[in-house]
Amino acid sequence: MNSKQLLVDALAPALAEHLSADEILNLIEVPKDTSHGDLAFPVFQLARVFRKAPQQIAADLVEELDTSNFSNVVAVGPYINVSLKREPVGAIVVKEVLEAGDAYGNLNIGEGRNMTIDFSSPNIAKPMSMGHLRSTVIGNAIANIAAKVNYNPIRINHLGDWGTQFGKLIVAYKMWGDDAVIAADPVKELVKLYVDFHEVAEEKPELEEEARAAFKKLEDGDAEMIRLWTWFKDESLKEFNKVYDMLNISFDSFNGEAFYNDKMQPIIDELEAKGITTVNEGATIVDLEELNLPPALIKKSDGATLYVTRDLAAASYRKETYDFAKNIYVVGNEQSVHFKQLKAVLTKLGREWSEDMVHVPFGLITLDGKKLSTRKGKIVLLEEVLKEAVDLALEQITAKNPDLANKEAVAHQVGVGAVIFHDLKTERMNSFDFNLAEIVQFEGETGPYVQYTYARSKSIIRKYGKEISTDLTEAFGLTDDYSWEVVKKLMDYPRVVANAIERFEPSQVAKYAVQLAQLFNKYYGNTRILEDDAQLDARLALVKAMTVVLKNALGLLGIEAPEEM
Numbered sequence: 367m368n369s370k371q372l373l374v375d376a377l378a379p380a381l382a383e384h385l386s387a388d389e390i391l392n393l394i395e396v397p398k399d400t401s402h403g404d405l406a407f408p409v410f411q412l413a414r415v416f417r418k419a420p421q422q423i424a425a426d427l428v429e430e431l432d433t434s435n436f437s438n439v440v441a442v443g444p445y446i447n448v449s450l451k452r453e454p455v456g457a458i459v460v461k462e463v464l465e466a467g468d469a470y471g472n473l474n475i476g477e478g479r480n481m482t483i484d485f486s487s488p489n490i491a492k493p494m495s496m497g498h499l500r501s502t503v504i505g506n507a508i509a510n511i512a513a514k515v516n517y518n519p520i521r522i523n524h525l526g527d528w529g530t531q532f533g534k535l536i537v538a539y540k541m542w543g544d545d546a547v548i549a550a551d552p553v554k555e556l557v558k559l560y561v562d563f564h565e566v567a568e569e570k571p572e573l574e575e576e577a578r579a580a581f582k583k584l585e586d587g588d589a590e591m592i593r594l595w596t597w598f599k600d601e602s603l604k605e606f607n608k609v610y611d612m613l614n615i616s617f618d619s620f621n622g623e624a625f626y627n628d629k630m631q632p633i634i635d636e637l638e639a640k641g642i643t644t645v646n647e648g649a650t651i652v653d654l655e656e657l658n659l660p661p662a663l664i665k666k667s668d669g670a671t672l673y674v675t676r677d678l679a680a681a682s683y684r685k686e687t688y689d690f691a692k693n694i695y696v697v698g699n700e701q702s703v704h705f706k707q708l709k710a711v712l713t714k715l716g717r718e719w720s721e722d723m724v725h726v727p728f729g730l731i732t733l734d735g736k737k738l739s740t741r742k743g744k745i746v747l748l749e750e751v752l753k754e755a756v757d758l759a760l761e762q763i764t765a766k767n768p769d770l771a772n773k774e775a776v777a778h779q780v781g782v783g784a785v786i787f788h789d790l791k792t793e794r795m796n797s798f799d800f801n802l803a804e805i806v807q808f809e810g811e812t813g814p815y816v817q818y819t820y821a822r823s824k825s826i827i828r829k830y831g832k833e834i835s836t837d838l839t840e841a842f843g844l845t846d847d848y849s850w851e852v853v854k855k856l857m858d859y860p861r862v863v864a865n866a867i868e869r870f871e872p873s874q875v876a877k878y879a880v881q882l883a884q885l886f887n888k889y890y891g892n893t894r895i896l897e898d899d900a901q902l903d904a905r906l907a908l909v910k911a912m913t914v915v916l917k918n919a920l921g922l923l924g925i926e927a928p929e930e931m
């Protein structure tokens with residue numbers, strides 16, 4: 367249900383000859399000032415066809431309108447302002463939510479087409495960074511929202527498992543590596559080797575040359591190099607999977623950079639054959655100066671390929687394999703030049719679908735003011751951050767609800783949910799710092815606050831104990847301001863979902879969830895919900911409708927909704 371639809375339905379008969387339902391819908395505005403009503407319809411567009419002054423058109427239309435769903439319909443200059451009638455509209459909305467259940471707010475923007483979403487994509491032999499955490503939760507939320515609007519999301523983890531850094535790692539391993547030490551704590555030890563390499567290479571620049579040669583051997587399929595690389599990769603994936611398990615996130619594909627090792631040549635050949643590349647000091651590049659971009663480096667002078675070369679192959683592979691309607695990259699803002707170059711090169715190659723590639727960038731997060739860095743050897747493992755959040759959640763739950771049965775499981779949902787929610791509640795381009803103790807609070811604009819609101823409403827429903835009827839057509843009877851605010855918010859959900867996917871902005875859904883929870887809590891604080899009077903059923907139906915939408919919104923964000931906490 368969409369409140370605008372009610373006005374469309376009312377206007378459509380009178381305007382059928384001149385405007386389609388969609389055109390009417392697009393014209394309807396929501397006045398900033400609520401004293402102008404809930405909705406406004408400007409009639410300027412109709413002046414020509416009606417050959418009348420807009421003021422007159424508005425006045426005439428008001429006479430014709432079916433007002434059964436409106437309490438007030440007035441012509442104000444060239445506008446028709448309407449207020450919704452709380453009683454039928456509240457019943458219509460709540461009934462619609464309850465009947466649709468989880469499908470409420472589903473849209474058909476995607477028409478079943480594929481949307482590939484490249485997200486998380488950490489680099490092996492390194493710990494997952496805060497940036498990768500952001501990419502992981504934003505990408506997962508976008509995939510969930512995409513599915514809700516009927517795209518078929520394909521979740522791709524484009525692992526950073528190829529590149530000259532593996533040459534460095536192998537060189538360092540050969541000099542200082544100790545298998546037993548690595549086996550005990552692989553990622554930590556691999557990072558240490560990498561850090562040591564950089565330190566020593568500052569004194570001994572010839573090491574860089576050795577690393578390049580080692581990587582070349584790896585690219586050429588040298589068995590020993592491949593064995594080491596596979597080992598590093600397997601160990602890293604074990605670490606990453608711990609984080610993905612905690613977040614309850616899965617992928618359809620783990621095809622990382624190495625997967626494209628044997629898929630680049632046709633594109634390189636085509637670039638060369640079409641005269642798109644030039645050679646500069648032995649390196650093969652695509653000049654992009656006319657676009658004000660630095661040149662895209664396709665091949666180094668020693669023949670080694672680069673990040674963008676692998677992305678060219680990956681994008682083509684995705685098009686061939688999935689025939690995507692949209693191909694999304696959820697990657698930090700610092701890579702925006704790379705994605706512009708990637709698109710530009712594909713455009714030069716005449717790939718029309720390069721238009722459908724979208725880089726979805728995001729800002730930087732820091733934890734307690736610190737950016738996690740691996741070069742300087744300072745690492746905070748994400749897994750530990752998440753575990754700490756879970757511990758803090760457990761403390762809160764133990765204080766609030768000591769007898770709760772499955773405390774550990776709930777603490778997990780709350781702690782991890784808090785981290786996800788905090789990340790998703792701000793516009794993704796914003797950078798922010800966070801402090802775990804703050805974001806795990808049950809008060810404020812936090813994940814636990816939203817979850818707690820859900821759990822509390824579920825407990826009201828449990829207390830009521832009876833079946834909640836969806837047949838609300840008669841005697842709904844809720845007309846107070848508090849319930850009306852909740853109804854209006856529920857009505858707004860499909861629009862929020864549409865907006866979130868259009869802008870690839872999960873924060874729209876997170877903000878909505880907080881607002882719905884706040885409005886509900888105001889309602890709850892001002893209403894005796896379980897009072898045994900004529901509106902008891904209607905109030906419970908409203909509570910239930912709210913839980914349906916709140917749980918759905920949390921689900922889109924990748925956050926669970928515990929029934930009790």
Ligand SMILES: NC(=[NH2+])NCCC[C@H](N)C(=O)O
Nearest residue numbers: 484487488489524525526697
């Ligand atoms: N297709 C892509 N380039 N995806 C993003 C990869 C991100 C890269 N591994 C990094 O950590 O910076």
